[in-house]
Amino acid sequence: MIADIIPCQKMPRALSLLSYQIPQEYEDVIKIGQIWEIPLRQSTTRGIVADIKKNARHGLKLKWLKKIINKKTIFTEQQLKLFINLGDYYGVSASLFIHCNLPKIIKNEWDQFLEPQKPIDRPEQKKENIEYFWWGERKQKLSHYQKNIHRYSKLGQVLIVVPQISDIENIVSTLKIYPEDLCVINSQISRSAQIKAWQSALNGNKKIFIGTRLSCFLPFTNLQLIIVDDEHAPDHKQYDMAPRYAVKKVCQLISSEQKTKIIFLSPSPSIENYYEFSPHYHSIKNTEPDIINLENELKNKNYTFVSDRLKKEIQTTIDSGKKTFLFVNKKGESNHNYCTDCGHTFNCPSCLLSLIKTKESKLACYYCHYEEDFPPFCPKCHGPNFRSLGLGIEKIAKNIKKILPETTISYLTKESPDKTINNAQIIVGTKFATNKINWPQIGLIGVINADQLWQHSEFMAKERAYQTLINILTRAPKNAKIIIQTFSPENTIIRSIQKNKPAIFYQEELTYRKKFFYPPFSRLIKISTQNKNEKPALDQAKKIYENLQKIKGAEISTPLSIGRHILRGRYKFNIIIKLKDISILPTIFKVLPNDCLIDVDPQTLLN
Structure with missing residues (x-):
């Protein structure tokens, strides 16, 4: 045998x-x-x-x-x-x-493992058992959760997949799940807790499992339902290390094999799922955001990025005893610093990106965590004259302090969590802050410069910008005031949000994707080479490109250096492949060397 x-x-x-x-x-x-x-x-x-x-x-x-x-x-x-x-x-x-x-099982734990339940045979399905629920407010999401968990947990196991670990506690507390029915799985639980979760999936003694993407790989024996929460979130794709897999693909393969129902939930569907499932939008009457044209502020010589209207609303909110949340998409104080005498710019020596100036007069790289003191003189010409450009949360906090000196201000990013946030009247933060602040206390939300969200070269830049703004708006309390500042009030994203008509954004974005043959009208594969020296990395990429040219039915780009040139001390080059027919993937894999990086369905093309 x-x-x-x-x-x-x-x-x-x-x-x-x-x-x-x-x-x-x-x-x-x-x-x-x-x-x-x-x-x-x-x-x-x-x-x-x-x-x-x-x-x-x-x-x-x-x-x-x-x-x-x-x-x-x-x-x-x-x-x-x-x-x-x-x-x-x-x-x-x-x-x-x-x-x-x-699982890392030690010797005395083997006796705790029971023989797994025999998988239950289910009838063949003529089509995928997938539902998409596009919610407009959180109580709709909660109601849909409760209805389906109550129904399917009686039949067998239910898995809830969330983007981030912080989302687990929020969902568990909101749904009020009994601890004896619940099993939590993520990368931060102890080894013994991981073993217990594995045993629970095998033996069927827990009904509800909730975790991040790795929870999909538990040995379920009677999985009836998978709920993918915020399916649009980037964290549902493992992109920084192999295997580079997406939760959606994993769940579809599980459903195909085990006849499991899948429910995708989101307030802002990914472009691909909007096109594939044509979901119904459960519209609500949101508070219509006020749109402020920053061009008019500049004409009135207001260079603070805090419009007169926003300043007035901040003061009104403070007087009412509520807090203000100001969203800024950039960290630090300024993101481009140079010498006005010789033009020397301060870049990270490791990844070559612009160093960001912080309020402590430091120059920092938020990608590789390099840091140095801001020098008194230019290291190239020894001149004393510098200029800092760009807009970060520290600069906004500084501007507001000048305008409203009596207010207490805290700023919140992943790199600089401020412990005084609970006592602050104004919170200035990046996307990281949206999972940390106490939303019921917020009376005003201000987006300082919405244009920063989509001013990138990535093909998903506008999609991510729209989803970020929707995420902020759907978290807003019912009576909170919302102000969005922008230099382009006629932008599709802004018009779609202002009129509460998502189709305005989605239809234009689909037109763009179709024109340039991006998903959902094609499938992307990113092939990467990397080396501590630039020439070997480029030479290998060129050789791969030549071999790929022999394959018919694929649109292949020439090797391109990544946006930051160097990543973790290595030069990196990408080759982007666009496919209409995914069935030729095995042919592509056959001509690739084992040491290249493969990312099927990548979310970024420049990294």
Whole structure:
């Protein structure tokens, strides 16, 4: 008898399964999902039994399995099929998914593992069992959650996938789920808690699971429903390390195999899902935001980026005992600093991006965390004259303090969380702040410069800008005042939000995507090469580009340097492939070297 094994260590993409002969004394013991010790090259490692068959697929002489680690089944057959399918789609070995998800079980914990429940057979479905719920206010979302969780938890297991760890507590407290029914899974829980979550999924003794994207890989045996919360969120895609997978694809493969229902929820659907599902918008009568044209402020010689209208509303809000939240999309005080004598600019020596000036007179890079003191003289010409351009939260806080000196102001970013936020009358923050502030206390929301959100070269820039603004507006308390400042009040995003008509934005964005052959009208693959030296990275990218030219049905870009040139000390070049037919992916993977980076369905093309 022959066993197909997925090794527990990282393997080249072509080696998802390795075949071994099963010793005769183990033929009645071996099961799919067990961990075995296997010979690999000149050493041994561990592997998971993925399939058992009578004969090998070829006539080659096979090595023998070494020994069984434990007779208990750790992975389900459906789980292993999921890993293999994901490996095929994302251009990696299935062993990478095993390596990332294998629980670290110590010796005395094996006895706690019971035999998994036998998966329940469900009737074949003629089409995908997927629902999209496009909510307009949070009470609609809550009602939809409660109705479906109550219904499906009676039938089996329910999984709620959230973008960030901070979202878990919010949903649990809002839904008031009983602790005995709940299992939480994320990257920050302890090893023992991870083992308990794994056992609960296998044994079915918990009904409701909630976690970040890694919760999708638990060994469910009776998964009835998957809810993907805020499906549009970037954190539903693992993009910074392999395997680079998306929650949507994982859930669709689970649904296809286990006949599980999927519900996507969002107040601002991704462009691809808007096009694919044509969801119904549960419209509400929002407080119509006031749009302030910043061009008029400049004509009136107001250069503070705090319009007269916003200043007046801040004072009114303070007098009413409420707080003001001012949203700024830039960190620091200024993001472009240079010498006016010679033109020397201050860039990060590691990633070459512009250093951002902070209020402590430091120059900082928020990508690689490099930091240096702002010098008194130019390091190139030794001149004393500098100029700082750009708009960050620290500069806005400073401007407001000059205008309203009696107010207490705090600013809040991921890098500089301000502990005085609870006592502040005005909170100035980036997107990070939206998950930290106490929204019921907010009486005024001001977007300082909306244009900063979409002034980027990424193909998803406008989509992300729209979703960021909707996220802020849907968090606003019912009677809160909303002011959006912009240099382009006729922008599609602004008009769509002001009129509460999402179709204005979505239809124009789809027109743009179709014209330039971007998703949903194509599928993207990003191939990256990197090296500590620029020339080897570029040479490898050029060679890959030449090999890809032989493939028909693909639109392939020449190698492009990433926006910041250097990432984590390495030069990086990207090749962007646009496909109409995703079925040629295996052909593309065959011509790629094992050391290049592959990102199928990337969210960014310049990094």
